[in-house]
Amino acid sequence: MAADAARILRRLGPGGVVAALGLAAILLAVVAPGVLAPGDPLAIAPTEAFSPPSWAHPFGTDESGRDLFTRVVHGAAASAGIGLAATGIGIGAGLVLGFAGALGPRWLDAAIARVVEVLFALPTLVMALLLVAVIGPGTQASVIAIGAATAPGYARILRARVRGVVRSDYVAYARHEGVGPVAVFARHIAPNTLWPLVATATLGVGQAIVWVSALSFLGLGALPPSPEWGAMLNAGRVYIGTAWWMTVLPGLAIVATATVLTVLGRRASGAGSAGS
Amino acid sequence: MTTPLLSVRGLRVRLGGADVLRGVDLEVAPGECLAVVGESGAGKSVLARTLLGLTRRDGAGVAADVFDIAGRDARRLPERAWRALRGADVSLVLQDALQSLDPLRTIGAEVGETLAVRGVPRAERRSRVLDALDAAGLPLGGPARVEADARLRQRPAQLSGGMRQRALIASAVVGGARLIVADEPTTALDATTAVRVLGLLGRLRDEGTGLVLITHDLSAVARVADRIAVIDGGRIVEHGSAEQVLHAPAHPVTRALLAAAPTGPKPTAAAPGEPVIEATGLVRRYPGPSGAFAAVDGVDVSVRRGEVLGVVGESGSGKTTLARLLTGLERPDAGEVHRAEGARMRLVPQDPLGSFDPRHTVERILRLARRGAAPSPAALLERVGLDPAAVLRRRPASLSGGQRQRVAIARALAADPDVLVCDEPVSALDVTTQSGILDLLLDLQRTEGLTIVFISHDLAVVRRVSDRVAVMRHGVVVEEGGTESVFGDPQHAFTRDLVAAALG
Numbered sequence: 001m002a003a004d005a006a007r008i009l010r011r012l013g014p015g016g017v018v019a020a021l022g023l024a025a026i027l028l029a030v031v032a033p034g035v036l037a038p039g040d041p042l043a044i045a046p047t048e049a050f051s052p053p054s055w056a057h058p059f060g061t062d063e064s065g066r067d068l069f070t071r072v073v074h075g076a077a078a079s080a081g082i083g084l085a086a087t088g089i090g091i092g093a094g095l096v097l098g099f100a101g102a103l104g105p106r107w108l109d110a111a112i113a114r115v116v117e118v119l120f121a122l123p124t125l126v127m128a129l130l131l132v133a134v135i136g137p138g139t140q141a142s143v144i145a146i147g148a149a150t151a152p153g154y155a156r157i158l159r160a161r162v163r164g165v166v167r168s169d170y171v172a173y174a175r176h177e178g179v180g181p182v183a184v185f186a187r188h189i190a191p192n193t194l195w196p197l198v199a200t201a202t203l204g205v206g207q208a209i210v211w212v213s214a215l216s217f218l219g220l221g222a223l224p225p226s227p228e229w230g231a232m233l234n235a236g237r238v239y240i241g242t243a244w245w246m247t248v249l250p251g252l253a254i255v256a257t258a259t260v261l262t263v264l265g266r267r268a269s270g271a272g273s274a275g276s
Numbered sequence: 277m278t279t280p281l282l283s284v285r286g287l288r289v290r291l292g293g294a295d296v297l298r299g300v301d302l303e304v305a306p307g308e309c310l311a312v313v314g315e316s317g318a319g320k321s322v323l324a325r326t327l328l329g330l331t332r333r334d335g336a337g338v339a340a341d342v343f344d345i346a347g348r349d350a351r352r353l354p355e356r357a358w359r360a361l362r363g364a365d366v367s368l369v370l371q372d373a374l375q376s377l378d379p380l381r382t383i384g385a386e387v388g389e390t391l392a393v394r395g396v397p398r399a400e401r402r403s404r405v406l407d408a409l410d411a412a413g414l415p416l417g418g419p420a421r422v423e424a425d426a427r428l429r430q431r432p433a434q435l436s437g438g439m440r441q442r443a444l445i446a447s448a449v450v451g452g453a454r455l456i457v458a459d460e461p462t463t464a465l466d467a468t469t470a471v472r473v474l475g476l477l478g479r480l481r482d483e484g485t486g487l488v489l490i491t492h493d494l495s496a497v498a499r500v501a502d503r504i505a506v507i508d509g510g511r512i513v514e515h516g517s518a519e520q521v522l523h524a525p526a527h528p529v530t531r532a533l534l535a536a537a538p539t540g541p542k543p544t545a546a547a548p549g550e551p552v553i554e555a556t557g558l559v560r561r562y563p564g565p566s567g568a569f570a571a572v573d574g575v576d577v578s579v580r581r582g583e584v585l586g587v588v589g590e591s592g593s594g595k596t597t598l599a600r601l602l603t604g605l606e607r608p609d610a611g612e613v614h615r616a617e618g619a620r621m622r623l624v625p626q627d628p629l630g631s632f633d634p635r636h637t638v639e640r641i642l643r644l645a646r647r648g649a650a651p652s653p654a655a656l657l658e659r660v661g662l663d664p665a666a667v668l669r670r671r672p673a674s675l676s677g678g679q680r681q682r683v684a685i686a687r688a689l690a691a692d693p694d695v696l697v698c699d700e701p702v703s704a705l706d707v708t709t710q711s712g713i714l715d716l717l718l719d720l721q722r723t724e725g726l727t728i729v730f731i732s733h734d735l736a737v738v739r740r741v742s743d744r745v746a747v748m749r750h751g752v753v754v755e756e757g758g759t760e761s762v763f764g765d766p767q768h769a770f771t772r773d774l775v776a777a778a779l780g
Contacts, residue, residue, distance in 0.1 A: 169630035176605050176623060177645060177691065187644065188633050195635070
């Protein structure tokens with residue numbers, strides 16, 4: 001047990017350990033925000049409006065005197081949750097398209113490949129904007145939009161990977177040994193394609209959080225006064241000349257989350273290739 | 277006495293905290309070929325790279341009492357001086373011609389590189405490159421060199437293995453180097469091509485080039501070496517004339533190397549049983565640059581129960597395709613393979629690493645391969661001479677070439693097969709590992725009545741294990757029969773060349 005812990009620590013390195021601690025703090029904020037910030041994120045106190053960061057208000061307060069630290073902590077669930085859900089949708093759809101394309105009949109592969117190529121012509125955020133315009137603004141809509149917009153990327157990665165594994169000598173050898181298609185899929189194809197995807201997905205969650213925040217910033221995602229990071233950025237934008245903390249500190253929360261997930265994602269992909 | 281091209285005394289190399297070479301003495305005079313022989317891991321390749329001044333860049337500690345190249349003390353040479361020396365005075369011919377040549381560069385650019393970095397003008401470069409290609413025995417279309425332009429524009433993928441090796445030799449001689457270090461130059465080549473390459477090296481030697489030939493292949497050594505140094509554990513354990521070392525070896529390591537080299541016929545031939553595989557009229561075509569090309573073009577072959585059938589031929593003669601057709605890994609375009617009722621077949625592939633799932637441990641690989649009443653993974657590993665405790669939990673990528681080959685055989689045995697098809701099972705291994713695997717296969721045939729199809733370009737190896745042989749060329753079996761009758765009295769001209777090249 002102790003040896004395992006030491007091995008994991010060595011594999012993470014100092015940067016990875018900091019990132020892992022950061023992830024733990026973010027997860028705590030998502031699961032139990034009250035532990036880190038016991039206040040009410042929506043409680044207003046007009047007399048304390050626009051206070052700069054201080055011991056009482058580490059991140060300062062906004063135009064209604066709401067404590068920004070409390071709002072950032074409580075917003076983690078919304079932002080990170082949205083990022084996770086969006087990535088989940090993206091990967092789910094990508095899995096279906098990727099596996100169907102790589103393993104299905106040729107006409108299906110061709111059809112999926114054409115659709116994916118068309119979707120690829122549009123940048124992810126433009127696609128998401130298009131979808132939000134169709135579905136209408138709101139948290140759910142932004143999750144679905146980001147998820148759908150990232151699906152083509154996952155589908156393409158997965159299809160290429162699956163095709164590589166299907167053509168590999170070890171799959172050919174398993175067939176030579178008389179192993180059935182379902183067992184070949186479960187033993188060789190799925191593990192060799194899904195584990196590398198875990199690393200990509202970790203990177204994807206950080207990216208999705210940024211995109212969801214971007215949609216909120218544009219007023220198309222979570223609506224004020226809900227404490228979502230992108231929405232907070234948007235609200236602070238008006239006062240950026242007088243109250244910089246209203247945009248900078250929620251923005252830093254987004255950057256920190258994306259960084260933590262990227263660092264860990266890179267470590268995971270490194271471990272994945274070392275293990276393979 | 278002329279000044280030696282290379283004079284080394286007490287050469288010591290430390291690499292990664294281990295003493296790889298511990299006091300090596302070598303001397304090579306112009307027009308002399310010194311062979312350095314040893315098992316893999318004896319320090320041969322490190323010696324080759326050190327003689328070119330390449331190990332210091334790898335972070336090795338190099339020390340020597342004497343280290344003179346062409347009369348110059350190379351001990352304290354800075355990297356810049358080494359660069360001037362390499363190509364001009366000493367050059368290296370590497371083992372793997374495919375990986376040493378840039379696939380995107382033409383032969384002309386690749387061979388001319390040594391000259392280009394020295395600032396030789398383009399006009400002069402061309403004629404010197406052509407001279408080098410000529411010296412290396414790459415055909416240029418006769419004395420008028422009518423094919424010269426086409427040859428210079430070719431890329432490595434358009435050349436055969438032997439031609440690539442000759443292109444490498446051309447790039448080693450183009451700079452006028454009088455000392456050539458060749459690291460396993462013929463290991464990857466089939467017998468006839470290897471003989472041609474060795475003949476070329478011999479000619480260079482006769483013209484006054486000093487040659488250090490580093491190899492584990494004793495038949496190659498016997499052909500060109502004047503003197504032989506046997507290296508073991510980073511030391512030269514025996515050193516003498518080729519005659520003396522090959523015929524009156526003094527050191528046990530030399531004797532072991534000589535004993536491990538496959539020589540002579542198979543001790544006892546098996547009595548043939550009824551056929552387990554009968555293939556008739558097999559044809560397999562692949563799309564090629566100029567229309568479909570038939571890798572296997574009408575082959576009839578039968579394998580009888582309990583025998584070892586050897587399949588020999590040059591590289592590209594269709595041996596691997598035949599193996600894949602016999603095992604059902606590929607379907608023939610014409611003809612059919614008839615397998616005896618219930619006969620289970622397993623392939624030991626040419627590249628075992630690629631045939632293992634990279635995520636699986638050896639234990640999992642063997643467990644998944646088990647069929648019927650096969651022994652446990654640990655027992656299988658012991659059967660192929662591996663220590664289960666050392667190997668079971670590891671992944672194939674972390675095993676050595678010999679270990680992978682053994683695991684591949686263990687995996688095939690895990691299915692309790694009736695027929696084993698081995699595709700070049702020992703080509704990548706040094707002689708002692710090779711001899712261990714051959715003994716294992718013969719033992720399996722004797723004790724378990726295993727039928728084996730043994731595919732190899734190495735005639736000496738095939739002769740040692742096979743009861744019958746089939747000789748392939750251009751996708752056709754040109755000759756077939758009992759091993760000793762085919763090798764002793766070859767009927768087909770191609771077989772005669774092959775036998776003369778390998779066993780002569």
